[in-house]
Structure formats: C-alpha cells, structure tokens
Amino acid sequence: MKKVMNQPENIVDEMLEGMVQATPNRLRYLKGKGVLVRTDAPVDGKVGLVSGGGSGHEPAHGGFVGRGMLDAAVAGEVFTSPTPDRILEAIKAVDSGKGVLCIVKNYTGDVLNFDMAAELAAAEGIQVEQVVVNDDVAVEDSTHTTGRRGIAGTVFVHKIAGAKADQGASLEEVKRVAEKGIRRIRSMGVALTPCTLPEAGKPSFTLEEDEIEIGIGIHGEPGVERTKLLSASALTRTLADRIYDDLPYRAGDRVAVMVNGMGSTPLMELNVIHKEFITYLNEKQNQVVDSWVGEYMTSLDMAGFSLTLFQLDEELESLLAHPVDTMAVRFGK
C-alpha cells in the first residue's frame, strides 16, 4: 500500500480542507465537525438536504454539495459513519425553517447515527425526515440481512431530491420524489482489487491475479461470488442481468445509467463498459436518456466499478436534467 498522506488519522480533515480551498465560493467547512456546507445555507424558503457517511467514497459526499443537490455533507472517519453530533451540526446549518431531509445509505451504522441525530434535531424543534437508499441488488433481501446496501445509486437520489428542493417544493414533496427514485434505482458492483484503509495499511481482502469479486460493497465488504476475470462484455452482462431481473424494469422504459469507477479503474475502461451497457439496454429496448460515466461513489483505491440503472418517468427525467452546480456534477444554469 502506498498512499500520499501525512498522519493517517488526519487524512479526512486534511482532505476536507483541500476540498474547501479548491472551491471557497461554494463550500464552507465546519472545522472539527467534518461538515461541508453550501456557503449560502440555509437557503430561504428551501428544504435543506443533508447526506453523508464514512469517508473514502470521494467525491461523495462533499463533491455533491451545491445548488441543485445537497446543502451539506457530513464526513465520518474512513468507512465509518459520522457521529450524531456531527450530523446534527449539518442539519442545523441548513435548516431554513422549511425542514430537512436526510439521505442515508442503508448500513446499520449510518442508520443508527442518523436516527440519533434526527431525535436530537427534533428535540431542538427542527422538522427532519429521512430516506434510506438500498440500491445494491447483490445483497439478499432483508429477511436474511440488514437489507440491501446503499451504493452509487444514492447519487441519483441526491440529484432528484436536490432538484425538487431547488424548485421550492415542501419537505413532504422532496421526500416523495426521493422515495420514488429509490424504488426505481438498482445497482451492482464488482472489484478487481481490494482497497486499503489509510490507518490499517494493508488490503481489506485478497484477490488472485486473475480473480474478481462480483457484488462487492463500497467498503470492500465481500460480494456474492468470486470468479475469474471476464471480458468487459461478459462482465457487464453479468451485472446488468442481475440488475435488470430485479424489478421494476420493462422494455420501452426511458432510463438513466451510471457507470461508476471504484477509485482505480481508468476512464478508458469505464467508457468501454458504458458502451457494453448501452448495447445491453438497446437489446432490452430501453432508451438511455442520461449517462453518468466516472467516479461518483468510490472505495478508496479499489479497482472495479458499479452499474446503476434508473427507471425514469416524466417527473424524474426533468428533475435529473435540472441545473446543478457542485464540485463533481455541474451543468445547466
């Protein structure tokens, strides 16, 4: 493992400092709290949007703070959910009186800490609602597990909820579109190599030179199956089948896709995979109206990628196209 860092225990704080310095007009850093906030928060008459989780998934979540997406992102230690007091700081910083929606990925730690923060915020008279993203089809259903994990599809939820909030919708309405999105988003990932936590200093698991782990989580949690390395075409098909066979996709749907790099997979390969995914969806007679290809929700230095498929309707398609101005996603005006 080689990482460019100073003291590993300071890496999250130093990273957040670096992010703010790159875009001081957009972001404010609540030092000591791991919170990045829009400089203009709380925005008058707008529902506040907060997300967050462990660090190591950059650009998630700080890269998505800005007009049309999040109002604040809370960073925990690497792969560790942030604590309730930090989440509470974020909630307080973005509440304009119209209430706050927290977008949480379905992990025990995140859910517990966000729950506690919501209780604390409620005690201070802030209206807080929460949605839990669980797009990872690699995980068996909740009768056998904690339920499906939230992975890269979460970024689409940030996008649509952020757009709705930007349009001045009520907390109830913003929550409704977030939940509609969640019902229509599915993802699955694969790892070619493990990742290494800065403090641990050694890989989280091992893979042979010709082995891959299908169904990996974004923290290097083991997947569903270990196989030999497949071609881009076969690998895309393997993940896409699993995603597609899960509800709710049908021929004729208009869809958005994401090909998300896990940290070390070059854009060259992500684009080859994108081509294969489009071919697959064309065969299924779906029209891909929006493609996000790049790094959105990473796992430190892991090589690999995830595919996300988002079934749109008119409302969702227009929310996805709504202008956005964050470090990692910027378009429209």
Next chain:
Amino acid sequence: MKKVMNQPENIVDEMLEGMVQATPNRLRYLKGKGVLVRTDAPVDGKVGLVSGGGSGHEPAHGGFVGRGMLDAAVAGEVFTSPTPDRILEAIKAVDSGKGVLCIVKNYTGDVLNFDMAAELAAAEGIQVEQVVVNDDVAVEDSTHTTGRRGIAGTVFVHKIAGAKADQGASLEEVKRVAEKGIRRIRSMGVALTPCTLPEAGKPSFTLEEDEIEIGIGIHGEPGVERTKLLSASALTRTLADRIYDDLPYRAGDRVAVMVNGMGSTPLMELNVIHKEFITYLNEKQNQVVDSWVGEYMTSLDMAGFSLTLFQLDEELESLLAHPVDTMAVRFGK
C-alpha cells in the same frame, strides 16, 4: 494486471464509442479515424482547435471537446501518437475557413505526426498553426534531450486557447495566447506505481513497495529520481520547489493550480495534496485564484499525481474563467 476490456487491440475504438454514447449531443465520432468532434463543428467564424495524442490519458483529449475548449481531439493507439491522416481528418472537420490551431505536446512522435498533417492540410489550402506544450520541469533542457515534455499543463492551454477562439479571435490571436500560456505554465509529476499497457499486459517498470519515482512522464517514462515514499507535505514541497524555482514565478503573482491524478490515486489524496500546495503557495505570497483538482491527464492505471502552476495576468485569468462545456470541464454559461 487486471483490466476490464474485450480485445486489447480494440480498446481505443470501444472507449471512443462509449464516450460518444455518454454525450451524443456534444460529440460526434469519426469512426475508424479515432477523432471526436463537436457536433456543431465547424463553428462559423471561429478558429478551429485540435489537440490529441496517444490514448491512455483520459479524459484527455476527448473529454475536453466542446464549447470553450477543443473542437476536435485525435486519439492514437495507447501511448502512441495518432497518424497524420487521422489528424488531417480532425483539421478538416473543424476548419470554418478561419484557420486551425493544433495544440501538440512535446514528444517526437506527436510533433512529427502533427507536422506531417499540417503539411497535408496546407496542401489542401487550410491555414494551420501549431503550438508545442513543454511544461514538464523534470526534464533537462533541450540541449541534452528532445526538450521538455508536455504533460498536464496542456489542459490549461486548451482552456485559454479555447476561450480565446470562442470569443471570435483570429488564428494569430489564439496562437498568441496559447504561447503566452505555455511560457507561464510549469508542471511536475510523481509515480507511486507503474502503469500497464493493455496490449503489453505487464507493468512498464517496477517500484518497490516503499519506492516512488519523482519526475515521471505521462507514459511511464522514468523520472529523475527514485526515493522512499514521502509524506504528502514533503512530497508536495519537493515537486513545488522544482516548479517554483523554474522561471517565471514571483511573490505576489496571481496563479492557477492543477493537482492532477495519474489514474489510480483517490480524490481523497489529491485533496490532501491540494491543501499542501496551497499552504506552500501562501508561504510564497501567491494568490491562488483557481484550482483544478482531479483527473485531467492520466497515465492509464498509474498511481501518482502531477502539480501544475500557472502564472496569470488579467487576460489569462479572464480566459480561464470563460464558460466551458465539455465532458470533463463544465462551468459558466
């Protein structure tokens, strides 16, 4: 080496297909020619801008095609300069009659092929000018070598020349700002790991578990020095000193910086480095008015990064801030 691909010899073509499919409104693909062109090229009354080089540096160069930057990008095979006929296709596709500027990185192969293409274009009556970027301070001066290499700073040249052309300037003017930029841009890189070419299938060099190569080129060309891994702070200082001590920086300058990831270095680390670079420049009493942190000019799956420092003046600062709309860089309107 694990790469997600099909036949290695098709990887460049498949990648370009994937890129176009992700953004069909912005890009057109001249199939069989490795050329990505703005859909609205040639733009009436505008100087055409062409750049390109070997593949494996994504998002360079196709990711920079669009309003305010390049009109076309020519992709060669991996790490291999494109051939003159492909470059000629690109020149022809973007010439509106106002002439075409080619932005070339200083490598023998690139220079030779672009030269031949320019001759061919001239023979067809197209006015073609060329600038050669050589920002890499790691390389000794041209008395001993082919001259300094063009690396990540090239992207700043695309940006300012693209802005100038977008404002309707003449070929002469666009060339002038490009050359002014080149005189004021310096870069240097470091590798933590080698990269692996898809067809070669094994790493281009080897580094021990605790070794880094300082002054690496973007094709894995060996650098100036091999040392033990340094802290983020020490490493940033090592590169920054070398850059700063080269002309033309002085206290009080307004500058733009780029922290460019080589392919496998997480955004987390790039942001830590950015923080260190800003600290360094503050000590030198420079004001950083623009920061580009991310992957702009990569080396396949290499881990490492490069720093770029750009000394601005009023004209350059406003060109850098001019609206741009490409896959990889998008802001303003």
Next chain:
Amino acid sequence: MKVVDVKNWFCRYAEVIQEKKSFLTELDSAIGDGDHGTNMARGWKEVQTQLKAFKGGLSECFLLVSRTLISHVGGASGPLYGTAFLRMSMVLKEKEHISVEDWKELLNAGCEGIGQRGGTSGGEKTMYDVWLAVTNEAQQETGDDERSLFSRLSEAARKKVEESKELKALKGRASYLGDRSIGHIDPGSESTALLFETLDQTMSQ
C-alpha cells in the same frame, strides 16, 4: 464496586483496546469493513482523556463514557455501546456503589439498550449475543461474592464469543456474507468480551 473502581476499569479497557486495535480491525476486515479496532481505539482514547479530569459520581461516569463513545466512535458500534452505557447510567442514578445484586439490573438495562437500538433479539452474531450471555449469567443466584461474579461474567462472555463464531451473521455488515460469515469471530462480540475480561482483571488486582 465504587466510582474509583469503575474509572480504573474504563481506563484499563482503553489500554486493552489500544493493544488489541489491530486484532479487532483484522476480525472486522474478514467479515466487515476493517475499522472496528480504529473506531473503538478512537473513542476509548477520548474516554481516557476525559476521565482524567472527571470528578463526578457513578452515574455521571457511565454517562461520560456514553456521550464520548456516541460522539467519537461512529459506525454501528458507537451508537450501540453509547446506548448501553446511557441506559446503565440511568440505573445508577443516586447510587454510590454497585452491589452484586445491582449488576443484574445494570446489565439488563445495557443489554436491552443494545437490543433495541440494533433491532436484534440474539442469535444473529452481534455484540448483543455476548451482552445477553453476560446478563443471563448475572441473573444466576450464586451469593454475593463480587470476585466470583466478575470471573463468571468474563467466562460467559468468552464462551459466547466462541459459540457465536459458528453462527451465520444476520445483522450488521457481516450479514452480507451469508454463510461465509460462519467460522469468523464477530468483532463487536470480541470487544464486548474484552470489556468484561478487563472488568474481571481490574477487580482482581
């Protein structure tokens, strides 16, 4: 057991966690995300710092641990341990001394807190299983010898860690592994066993 003993216990546990940091992280790497050691070490180091200046009573002492863990650990284990210590702190209100009898109620409260927070009633291969085993052991009527109580708690905890090694995880991150979690020690169960082993060791000195 007095507040000074409790402070000793917590301070010693903070050291133990520091020593076992890599081991806990390794356990978590196998079936989780490899941060349990780092998480616990961060939280308990802060507890140690806070305790140095601490002058209050029993209940406040548990409350301080609860608050510190909640705001410094993060992940799943932060809220879980934090809730356990919070509930135990409630039980200790107005008390200056924890009797052998008191441990029944104290552990009951802590255990219930974890069960509620984690939504588990046992057998799902989490720290709750160990808390439950310890709590059950405390309910046994075997006199009022503090020393023997602690050694029984410690043994019950360790025994449960070994037993639940063979379970399939149904909660937390390890549940994603399905059958592949079998044969591995749950990191939170291990840190819980260390807590009660440390109690036993501290009090037998």
Next chain:
Amino acid sequence: MKVVDVKNWFCRYAEVIQEKKSFLTELDSAIGDGDHGTNMARGWKEVQTQLKAFKGGLSECFLLVSRTLISHVGGASGPLYGTAFLRMSMVLKEKEHISVEDWKELLNAGCEGIGQRGGTSGGEKTMYDVWLAVTNEAQQETGDDERSLFSRLSEAARKKVEESKELKALKGRASYLGDRSIGHIDPGSESTALLFETLDQTMSQ
C-alpha cells in the same frame, strides 16, 4: 533485386516483427514507453495485407510501404520509417531492378530522410545511427556481389546496435533518462537491424 524479391523481403520482415513484437516492446519499456513492438506489428501487419493484392513496380512497392507505415504506426517510428521508404521510393522511380550500385543511392536517400525528419545527425542513440552505418557500409567498393553486400549490411547494422547500446540517448523518449539510457539497446535501432538481417536472410534463400 527485383520487385518480387522486395515483396518477399517485406513480407518476411512483417513476420519477423510479429515474432519479435514482445522483445521490441520490452526494449521500449526499459527506456521508452513500451509500445515499439505493438506499433511496428500493427503497421507491418497492414503492409502484409496490402502487399497481397499489390501488382505494381519497385517504386510503388516502397511507396505502399511508406504510406501504410505513416497511416498505421503512429508514434515517432511511423513518420520516421515512413519518410525513409518514401525517399527510397523516389530513387526507384522508373527502375525495374535494384543493382548493387543502386543500393548506395537508395540507402543514402532513406537515411537522409530519417535524419531530416528526426533532426539528428547521428550519435544520439536512435535508429538513424543504424541507418547511417548501413548506408556507409554500402558506399564501400567491394565488387558487385549482391549476396556479400547484404551480409555486410546486416553485419554493420548489428554491430552498430551493439555499439550504440553504450551511448547516451539525446533524441526521442529515451533522452529523458540521461545517463540511465546507457547500456540499453534502442528499440528503433533493433527494428532497423532486423530489417537488414531479414534482407540478408531472404536473399540468401
């Protein structure tokens, strides 16, 4: 030497390049960017395909090779080899046969093309050094025995490759290494030596 012999030479060279592809790439990995084998193989494979249908004369044959290399090799070696074959094609205009005497002018033209294109006059550890050595050897007056000419050219090429191994590169990608390029064989020099060795072998069969 007739056009059929030239075709044989080029076709056999295409095979040799295919065989030596990894070796050339390894040489280039050491002091360049690891693509010379792939570049040459791509270009000469195309030459092979094109030659199958080719029916023209000597000059056209060299021109075909030039055009194909220029548009299929890329990198530095594409324009360099392309220019050499272009210049040689010019010399061969109207000719139906290459005499021993013709080789002097032919190689001179090719060599000069590379020198101009690459901006080198030798001693800088590039393929030019080998072209120059071969060209100089051809100028020696040692009768009109084609067989012995080719074997001398082949030997001169190989000898120069070995000699220039000890040079420091001052042109092309290897120049970035400074002294570290010393002791390595230049990949373009190796592929040039292979070209003349193949000429010798093809013509002695």
